[in-house]
Amino acid sequence: MNARAxxxxxxxxxxxxxxxxxxALSQLAPLGRGASAYAxxxxxxxxxxxxxxxxVTAVNFDYRGFxxxxxxFIMFTAVMGAVLLLRRGKDEVQAPxxxxxxxxxxxxxxxAVALAGVVFxxxxxxxxxxxxxxxxxxxxxxFQGGVIASTALWxxxxxxxxxxxxxxxPKPLVEAAEALGAAGYALVGLIGLFQGAAFLQNTLPPGxxxxxxxxxxxxxxxxxxxxxxxxxxxxxxxxxxxxxxxIRLH
Amino acid sequence: MLNIFCxxxxxxxxxxGLYGVVTSRNLIHLVLCLSVMETSTYVLLTLIxxxxxxxxxxxxxxxxxxxxxDPVVQALMLTDVVVEATVMALLLxxxxxxxxxxxxLDPHDLRALQG
Amino acid sequence: xxxxxxxxxxxxxxxxTAVILTRNPLRQSLSMSLYGLLLTLMFFLFQAPDxxxxxxxxxxxxxxxxxxxxxxxxxQNERDAAYARQRDEKASQGERRDKPSxxxxxx
Numbered sequence: 182m183n184a185r186a187x188x189x190x191x192x193x194x195x196x197x198x199x200x201x202x203x204x205a206l207s208q209l210a211p212l213g214r215g216a217s218a219y220a221x222x223x224x225x226x227x228x229x230x231x232x233x234x235x236x237v238t239a240v241n242f243d244y245r246g247f248x249x250x251x252x253x254f255i256m257f258t259a260v261m262g263a264v265l266l267l268r269r270g271k272d273e274v275q276a277p278x279x280x281x282x283x284x285x286x287x288x289x290x291x292x293a294v295a296l297a298g299v300v301f302x303x304x305x306x307x308x309x310x311x312x313x314x315x316x317x318x319x320x321x322x323x324f325q326g327g328v329i330a331s332t333a334l335w336x337x338x339x340x341x342x343x344x345x346x347x348x349x350x351p352k353p354l355v356e357a358a359e360a361l362g363a364a365g366y367a368l369v370g371l372i373g374l375f376q377g378a379a380f381l382q383n384t385l386p387p388g389x390x391x392x393x394x395x396x397x398x399x400x401x402x403x404x405x406x407x408x409x410x411x412x413x414x415x416x417x418x419x420x421x422x423x424x425x426x427x428i429r430l431h
Numbered sequence: 432m433l434n435i436f437c438x439x440x441x442x443x444x445x446x447x448g449l450y451g452v453v454t455s456r457n458l459i460h461l462v463l464c465l466s467v468m469e470t471s472t473y474v475l476l477t478l479i480x481x482x483x484x485x486x487x488x489x490x491x492x493x494x495x496x497x498x499x500x501d502p503v504v505q506a507l508m509l510t511d512v513v514v515e516a517t518v519m520a521l522l523l524x525x526x527x528x529x530x531x532x533x534x535x536l537d538p539h540d541l542r543a544l545q546g
Numbered sequence: 547x548x549x550x551x552x553x554x555x556x557x558x559x560x561x562x563t564a565v566i567l568t569r570n571p572l573r574q575s576l577s578m579s580l581y582g583l584l585l586t587l588m589f590f591l592f593q594a595p596d597x598x599x600x601x602x603x604x605x606x607x608x609x610x611x612x613x614x615x616x617x618x619x620x621x622q623n624e625r626d627a628a629y630a631r632q633r634d635e636k637a638s639q640g641e642r643r644d645k646p647s648x649x650x651x652x653x
Contacts, residue, residue, distance in 0.1 A: 184454075191453040195446050202445070206438040213483035220480070220501035224488055227502075228495050236488040236502040237509060237596040245506060252510040259517040266524040270531070312599070319491055320595035324513040328603035335611065391491070410513060414608055417520045421615035424527070430626045433552070440555045444562045451566035459571040459616060463578055466609070467562050470585060474558060477592045487593040500593045508589075512600040516608050523616040530620050534627060 232387035232395040233317040241322065242402040246381040250366055253409060257363045260413040267424045272431050275423075290340070298340020305333040313407035317396035323403040327410025334415050343426055347419075355415045362409025369401045437478055445471035458526035458536045466519050473508050480504035547591075554588040561585075575613040582606055 209215065223236055223244065233239040241249050269275045309330025316322030338346040373382035381398075388395035444467065451464030480501030486493060488502035530536050561581040568574040582605015589598035 187453060191450065195449065198449075199442055199446050202442045203435075203439060206442065207435055209438060209479065212434045212437050212478060213481050213485075215479060215482075215501075217480075217501050217503070220503055223502055224490075224499045225495065228490050234489060234491040235596070236490070236499070237505045240502050240506040241509060245503075249506075249510055252514050256514045256517045259514070259521045263517070263521045263524040266521070266528050320487070320489055320599055322509075322596070324509060325596065325599040325603060328513060328516075328600065328608060332603065332607045335607065413517060417517065417612065418615075421520075421524075421612055421619070425615055425619045425622065430531075430623060430630070437552065437555055440559045443559050447563050447566050457569070457571055459613065459620070460569060460574060463571070463574055463613070464566055466578070467565050467581070470558075470562065470581075473585060473597075474555070474588070477588065477594060477597075480594075481592050485593060487595050489595070505594045505597055508594070508597045509600050512597060512604055516604045516612075519609060520612050523612055527616050527619050531623055534624075536620060 228390065231383065231397065231399070232390045233399055234390065235317055235319060235322070237320070238316045238322045238399060238403070239396070241324075242316075242399045242406070243383050243396075246370070246383075246402065249406075250370065250381065253363060253366055253406060256413055257359070257409065260359065260416055263417055264420050267420050267428075269428050273428050274431050275427050276429070277427055290342075294340050298336055302333045302336050302340075305336060306330055309333065309411065310407075313403055314393055314400065316403040317399045318391060318393070323406025323408075324410055326403075327407040327412075328414060330407065331411040331414035331418070335418060338422070343422065346422070350415055350419065352416070352419055355412050355419060357412075358408050359412030359416055362405045362407070362412055365405030365408065366402055369398050369405060372398060438475070441471045441475035441478065444468070444474055456537050456539070458529060458538060459523065461538060462519060462522045462526060465522070466515065469511075469515055472511070476504040476508050551588075551591050554584070554591050557584045558588050571613065571617055575610045575617070578613065579606055579610045582609065 223240065227236045227239045228234055231239050231243060233243070309326045309332075311326070312321035312329055313323055313326030316326070334346060334350045337349050370381040373384050374380055376384040378384045383397040383399065385397035385401075387397050394400060448464050448468030448471065451467065452461055455461040455464055480503070482498060482500050485498045485500040488499040488505070490497070490499075526536065529541065533540055558581075561577075561584040565574060565577045565581050568577045582601060585605065586598045586602045589595075589601055
């Protein structure tokens with residue numbers, strides 16, 4: 182199919198799809214006035230029922246926890262797929278190469294950059310774990326905190342070197358963290374079963390509102406998801422870096 | 432009128448992303464177009480969940496009963512934003528592999544796959 | 547508030563168009579990052595701080611980073627392939643009696 186015919190087919194399809202989409206959108210409630218009874222009920226009862234002040238986290242890891250378990254495994258599978266696709270092929274060799282991404286032809290990295298890197302890595306890790314552990318109180322949680330914490334290792338690479346990055350984040354450790362996080366979520370779900378309730382039902386004591394230990398199973402799931410997300414993103418980063426810096430066509 | 436205009440932004444983002452996918456001559460560009468298409472759902476969900484005068488559904492320092500926006504759609508988007516990034520990484524890895532096998536990133540050169 | 551919200555929506559629409567029309571993937575990684583920031587602004591103005599936090603970390607760091615790494619791998623492979631072609635041409639000029647297939651087998 183040449184480019185012209187392709188555009189023509191696209192234009193026809195876009196007209197149909199766009200028309201149908203707009204027709205559907207015009208049936209929606211006016212912007213900002215739609216009322217979802219479910220949302221109103223959640224906003225009203227969540228704090229009293231679960232002692233969780235961030236309703237979004239409560240929906241994610243409690244009311245809709247089983248769904249999020251599925252999402253988490255989508256992520257797990259995607260990371261595994263990327264790692265599998267980027268493994269060393271038969272026609273490739275793996276050997277540490279010169280770091281051509283950041284090599285500055287013999288110039289040493291300045292001490293100030295290294296120091297700033299160390300400080301900000303610590304800050305990022307701290308902020309990431311804060312966001313993970315306070316997910317049920319303020320905006321945040323395992324997903325956001327995990328991504329934030331995973332960027333710390335990238336900073337290690339930028340301010341240090343590839344070698345330092347591999348020493349700080351060894352691949353077996355990262356893989357273990359990811360697997361532990363993914364399994365941890367499912368294991369927390371078993372707590373409900375052992376207490377005679379449903380899978381992933383929040384049966385632990387809710388604690389006092391506003392404390393980091395409130396919310397029953399939600400803080401545990403937050404930590405598991407945080408481990409999984411940060412492990413997954415770091416593993417992706419390591420795999421891509423390895424692909425660029427070590428694996429070459431034979 | 433303003434109503435339809437706001438909702439139509441979601442349709443626009445979807446269609447412009449689809450246009451990019453159709454006309455793309457580079458697999459990495461195509462992956463990014465796909466990612467833009469995915470963001471159209473964020474626009475739509477954000478708009479559906481919004482309430483005029485509502486605050487964020489976080490009752491850490493405001494009393495329960497304050498008018499707040501829909502937390503359910505936010506939970507949907509939240510997981511998707513993060514999961515989508517890893518799926519994009521998977522697609523980028525596929526693009527890299529396709530380039531290794533065929534020596535080209537142009538989707539038109541992927542005929543080798545047919546047999 | 548409403549003006550800001552509508553403006554952020556218009557910015558998102560413009561940002562999406564810009565990402566699609568940037569045909570060079572290297573530049574696209576930058577426009578993608580900017581688009582992520584615009585989405586963050588929209589989430590923030592529509593009272594979705596949780597999503598904004600996730601989007602800013604993913605859009606500003608993780609996604610552009612993986613695009614850049616994939617691009618540099620592609621470029622590296624292109625360079626290596628060109629180098630291998632040159633090497634093969636030189637080798638075939640030196641020893642013409644060898645068939646290309648048998649030379650490949652020896653490697």
